[in-house]
Amino acid sequence: MGPEIEEALVKIAIEPVVDRHLSEAVTGAGSEVTGLDDAEALVWIGGPDGFPQLGDAVRWVALSTAGIERFVDAGVLDGRRLWTNASGFYAAGVAEHALALLLAGLRQINTAVRDGWAKERIDPAVRTLRGATVAIIGAGGIGRELTPRLAACGASVIAVNRSGRAVEGAELMLPADRMDEVWERTDHVVLAAPDTPDTRHLLNDETLGRLHPHSWVVNIARGPLIDQAALHRALSEGVIAGAALDVTDPEPPADDDPLWSLPNVIITPHVANPASGLTREMAPFLAENIRRFEAGQELLAVVEPDAGY
DSSP: OOOOOOOOSOEEEEESSOOHHHHHHHHHTTOEEOOGGGOSEEEEOSOSTTOOOOOTTOOEEEESOSOOHHHHHTTOOOSSSEEEOOTTTTHHHHHHHHHHHHHHHHTTHHHHHHHSSOHHHHGGGOOOSTTOEEEEESOSHHHHHHHHHHHHTTOEEEEEESSOOOOTTOSEEEEGGGGGGTGGGOSEEEEOOOOOTTTTTOBOHHHHTTSOTTOEEEEOSOGGGBOHHHHHHHHHTTSSSEEEESOOSSSSOOTTOGGGGOTTEEEOOSOSSOGGGHHHHHHHHHHHHHHHHHHTOOOTTBOOTTTTO
């Protein structure tokens, strides 16, 4: 009689398509990829459309996105099981993109790409991060990754999050209910907050007007955090220096959206966390959460359905 084969600890479905990187994460963590009918956990790498009806046997659902507002709006989340999102899983890559956008604006790379060798106009507009203050609004995983990158460029950081939880390297921490103190004391703003009723149009005519003529705004979070009509006014009238957006509202912007025509706007097509590499980035975090689930430990990125993230 041969040696007994140890049964996989958890049966996990990957839907709506089976992905190689996530499958390897499941099996590498000692669990088994199975069909949804037999699953105790579901890794869902689609959107809310087509989300399946789940039985009580599914005790954990792992969503592949950090922002879950569309799932909340669609009524997908329930209180019958544990839900996780991908908050923090893609933070390093998104932080790189945020820094690239901010530096591109400050160093006038966008203007040079658009206008060529316009040295007399570009030269005096070039700015530096050395000695600047950058506010990160929604300083969770992205904020923790972005702060040392900004510090390496000589900038200081004001980190704002819901709880006022410390972000290593930030010179000032503020809870979200003290955000009103940020605008005048920062040079530039990076938006990394979730899209909730409390954050909708966080940047508007009033808050943009409290920034500085040299300020750049970077949004790598969600488009509705900015009132785009107000942003257009602020950019057109010189209230702020520029905006670099990886997300917009709506997305993509219409072909005739006036933001396209402004020389002090950089728009990238929601690629701070490119979809082509999403599951590869997610895989090690999924493996860690499987290990924790098997051990009965607290999971990473547990969702608070009532908070919307």
